[in-house]
Amino acid sequence: MRIVHFAADRADDALFLVNLLRPAPIKLSEFFARDSRWTVGDLRLRWLGYEDDRAVAYGQIAISPYAPADHLAIQIAVDPDHRGCGRGSDMLDHLEREANGRGFRGLVATIPEAASHPQAWAQARGFRRHALHSDSLLDLRTFHRQADVPAEVSLTDMAEATETQWREVAALLQTLIADAPDMRDLPPWTMTRCLSVLRETPAARPDWVIIARSEGGPVGLTVGHAMGEEIYSYFTGVMPSWRGRHVGLALKLRLIGAAQAQGIVTMRTTNLDTNTPALRLNASIGFRRAPGSLELRKALSSIDPTRAC
Template sequence: MARMTALYRNFAESDAPAVAALVSRLYPDRAVSATELLNADRDQQNAGSRHARFLALAPGGELAGFSAYDQSLGQFHPRRFRLEVIVAPEWRQQGIGAALYAWAETQLLTVNALTVRSNVSEDDEAAQRFARQRGFAEERRTWVSSLDVTHFDAAPYAGLEARLLAGGVQLLSAADLARQHPHDWQARLHALFSEVRLDVPRSDPATPISLSQYREWILEDPGFLPEAFILARTQGGELVGQSDLYRSQNSPDLFIGLTGVQRAWRGLGLATALKLRGVRYAQAQGVARIWTDNESSNAPMLRVNERLGFVREPARLSVVRHWPEV
């Protein structure tokens, strides 16, 4: 059978609904709305990141697939990039993925890239083969885990918050913090974030995120939920832990972003208590499922999730291609 002749062109803002719909259809855990997609693009633009998206259109004008590259804002390096190539199942085996990747490779070589990283699912052998054929090799694994909160049993944890409070730690939300400290609540959140994020496993070293960037990328994100951004605070007023839930406009589920506790306060059950508050929030909102992802080497957080009943889904393989340094 003859291959389909696709039309290829650069992305325009008017394409955002189609791109968001394709991502959300194929990868529900990455569901995104057009507004959220464009917001992320603006974050990249404002940070000075190199980023672009290239589309493949079927003869009738339907979006058949796209490729996109950008740079990680939290571990920025001018010559390290991220890449995704997505083709709708009904248009695969037509050479579209190869053409989309070839465009991205040309773009990355033009800017003298050192590395490019992408993700493939461990249960998608075709995608893994596609990556291997283009020089990618597995670097690490991340597990997506989900929890059905409609059947969650909180009884085993009934006394946890009371014990923490007796030990001098209370839980509150970012909304509570904003009401109590209207002039500097954002700076307080940023200070906590800047510390606990350093212990998150990552492929490249973390780079500083300023207060203004934190405000733009997190607090002004369309999915930010102040009541679901749970914090741990000492009697002296120091924030020592966080676990934040977000909602995509294109998904009924909630996503746990960063759960982190200052080193001196670990081992007390704070991470568990923070996540339990998130479960209660989801239940109160009628949300059936919350999910998160964790790097495979993050054993402490994986244990917390497993005890709470999170169920692992197929791993995401982080694959990387290196080019010689010149």
């Protein structure tokens, strides 16, 4: 297999293979749009593997906010007609050499929980299970419950927010997400990333960013993202001094109401399977368990100069 760097004129080949990894395919225009939104300065390297003139494998290593600072997130896709022939292993070897040569100590792969064959493939090549991220679904068509907001707290969305208010909320997200169980061994988020999550990604909606305030200051927030015909409950967090006072529940119920007002019928959320408080809160609302994703990690060995590059 001949492995070459990705270039824009190979986008059709890459798109076919990338869509094999996605729950819903994207079009070429969206592929390029996603490229244009990639954070400047964040490492991302992509390659295609060819048999004659046919692209049969795709590989990517990239900086990720959900990977430790010394790890890269990895993706590999192989054309169905060429699986079982070592093409994925060849691409993995190439990606490992590239990551190792840049001083990274490990790789992080995210694989659907129900995808037993890719899990077995990765584990046979040195990846080990690190975490289970559980998905939960809520049917909004039959859900009826009003938010019971503590008297000293007000809830507002960001639909009419000023730039100063956006930065205030981004700083709150930066503080809260650093304390989230899912993020504790991960690098801190920058203000730029927080603002992107809140308002600049195409999935963001200002009316689905809801802030809890007390005496004018923010004490909690919840963020919803558009995900096809669903709303994805991306993040809910409350300042430590306000936890245990049902502020998180009030925020989530207000977000549910905002989604229902827009005709959304399903809410999805993801939590670390060890995040008992969040899972308990979701269960009390009526969320039901759905297949999530496994996070696998592989430690990279020291560079072997005898291996070909």
